[in-house]
Amino acid sequence: LFETGQPMHAFDYDKIKGNEVIIRRAAEGEKILSIDNMTRKLEKDMLIIADSERPIAVAGVMGGFNTEVSAGTKNILLESAYFNPVSVRRTSYKLALSSESSYRFERSVDPGMILRASDRAAVLIGEICGGKIVELLDKGEKPGKDRNIELRIERLNNVLNLKLTESYVKKVLLGLSLKPVSKKKGVIKLSIPSFRQDIKYEIDIIEEVARMYGYDRIGTTIPKIIPNPQRKPFLWQLKTKTRDILTSLGLNEIMTYGLTSQANLHKAFGLEMPEAIAVKNYLNVDQELMRPSILPGVLSVLSRNISRGIKDLKIFEIGNVYGKNYHYESAHLCIALTGLFSDDWQREKSPLTLFDLRGILDTLFSELGISHDKIEIGTGKRPQIFYDKKYIGYFTALDKKVLDAFDLTESVFCAEIDLNILKHHANLEKKFRDIPKYPSIKRDISLIAPKEVTFKSIISLVSQKSADLVENVELLDRYSGRQIPQGHQGLAFRIEYRGRTRTLTSKEVDKIHFAIRDSLVEKLKVTLR
Structure with a gap:
């Protein structure tokens, strides 16, 4: 071995049953007592050397105890071979058994040295120990040509x-x-x-x-950089922009495993648990499923941090989720807030609320160039978010069952957004406008409207009536009380008008303003106050 680099093994020939040496795969459940006096269970993909009854060596790794050379040995069978490095490495790893032989076979030995090393070993044994070389047997594929x-x-x-x-x-x-x-x-x-x-x-x-x-x-050279005018994929740009926006809002990014467990999914979703793809060869029970949602992993991170005394948390994760029904892979964003709002000179320390989460989502959508006019928020315990009638995610305050399941003591507000759908509606190209040259004129409208009337519908109607001159519509107040009829609400909003090419006169603005007001009364069935 040390002279030629070729591992070899010596068997006591008289202990080999049936005078046969067979190279084969192990049978399921077969065992061998190796020369380190330990019994090892073999697997059916392991290559072994056997006699007519039992394994006598694990090929390329270690010989068997039952055919070991001892002081009473009279006849020796000297084995020199080339074994596949991948097969030896796999067997050595599975058996947790390493030897001088396996170390070399794993790294590949010289196939041309097999016969030369065998001849050299036989000569040395004859010179040092005496004895007689009886026969040379050469079996298997011959070493390939150079x-x-x-x-x-x-x-x-x-x-x-x-x-x-x-x-x-x-x-x-x-x-x-x-x-x-x-x-x-x-x-x-x-x-x-x-x-x-x-x-x-x-x-x-x-x-x-x-x-x-x-x-x-060899002299050093500056690498030649080939200009690549191609832009990154839009989804990559969207993820990067989303990270920048959320970190600028004070959130911290986390990363969790793409695998989860049935128990964690059940804790996060209860009976509404989404179907997940099972992993056949998972390492532990916490990684038995490919995650259909990022939420369970995010809640586990919250729980772990809170248990260590970190209670004020604003975190997010961007990662892939995997669906079972359609075998899809999609990029999702998950946001979670808990604890108190950071204390600074502008705002006293106060608990985070669902409105803080809604504000983060509004800012995110605005910065991603997503039109608020087409966003609709559903109702219920877990309100869904739609863009142009298409589902893009949800946001919610977790109920007590979920909080207790993850050992969370404070309220948690979370949202999950499908970025693969959002990318079709986002616009990351910023457009700049000149600073207005002409002054604006503002007019207020106060009205009583049915509760079904939304501010969004009012904005849409105002824009249809005079989109060129209306620069901004701002909701000033929303009121419901004794002075307002049941099923109605009081709304006050301000419209800002500005001309693009000249200064507007009060008469021009009044004409447009009254037309908008009359349109609201006619189409939305509102009453002016």
């Missing part, structure tokens, strides 16, 4: 930024036992000896030339 690889001199010089001559390269390669077998202009075909298992491609030969030439003699 491989041939072509080396392009121009390619070598381009990679190394050198100007080496063909004669110099030949001289270096001959010194490494890489013999030219043929050549054509600018190309040398080399024969790779069996002991150089590390040389498989042309670039490996170039590396050998560089090593012999001397890395210190």
Whole structure:
């Protein structure tokens, strides 16, 4: 082994049952007592050496105790072989067993050394211990012929930024036992000896030339950067922009595993638990499913931090979720808030609310160029968010069952948004307008409207009536009380008018304003106050 690098194993020939040596795969549940006096259970994909009755060695790893050479051994069977490195590595790992033999076989030995090493070992045993060499048995595939690889001199010089001559390269390669077998202009075909298992491609030969030439003699060069005008995928841009926006709002980004457990999903969603894809070879029960939602992982992070005394948290995660029904993979954003709002000179310390989460979502949508006019919020315990009638996510205050399941003592407000759907509606290109040259005129409207009338519908109607001159519509007040009829609400809002090319007169604004007011009365069935 130490002289040739070829692992070998000696069997006590008289202990081999049936005088047979068989190379085969282990049977399911088969066991072997190895020479370290430990019994190991074999798996059916493991390569073993066996006699007619039992395994006598784990191929390439370790021999068996029952055929071990001892002081009473008279006849020896000397085994020298080449085993597949991947097979040996896999077997060694599964058995948690490493040896001098497996260490070398895992890294591949020289196939051409098998017979030479066997002959050398037999000669040494005969010289030192005496005895007689009886027979040589050679079975299995013969070691392949030396491989041939072509080396392009121009390619070598381009990679190394050198100007080496063909004669110099030949001289270096001959010194490494890489013999030219043929050549054509600018190309040398080399024969790779069996002991150089590390040389498989042309670039490996170039590396050998560089090593012999001397890395210190190769001059440094500035990498050539090829301009790439292509933009990043829009989803990547959307994720990056979302991170920038949320971190600027004081949220911290977290990262959790893409795997979750049935228990965590049940704790987060209860009976409304989404279906998930099961993992066949999961490492532990906490990673048995591919997550259909980021929420369980985010809540686990909240729970872990709160248990360590960190109670005021505003966090978010962007990651992939996986659906079972349609076998889809989608990028989601999950936001979670709990504890107190940060204390600063503008605002006293106060508990975070669902309105804080809604404000974060409004800011996010606005910065992503998503029109608020097309956003609709559903009702219920977990209000859904729709854009242009398409579901994009939800936001909610978690109920007490979920809080108790994750050992959360304070209210938690969370939202989950599907970025794969949102990307079709986002607009990250910013448009700038000149500072207005002409003054604006503001007019207020106060009215009583049915509770079904939304501020969104009012804005839509105002824009339809005079979009060119209306610059902004602002809700000033919403009131319901004794002075307001049941089923109605009092609304007060301000409309700002501005001309693009000239200063508007009061008469012009009044005309437009009265037209808008009359349209509201007619179409939305409101009453002016």
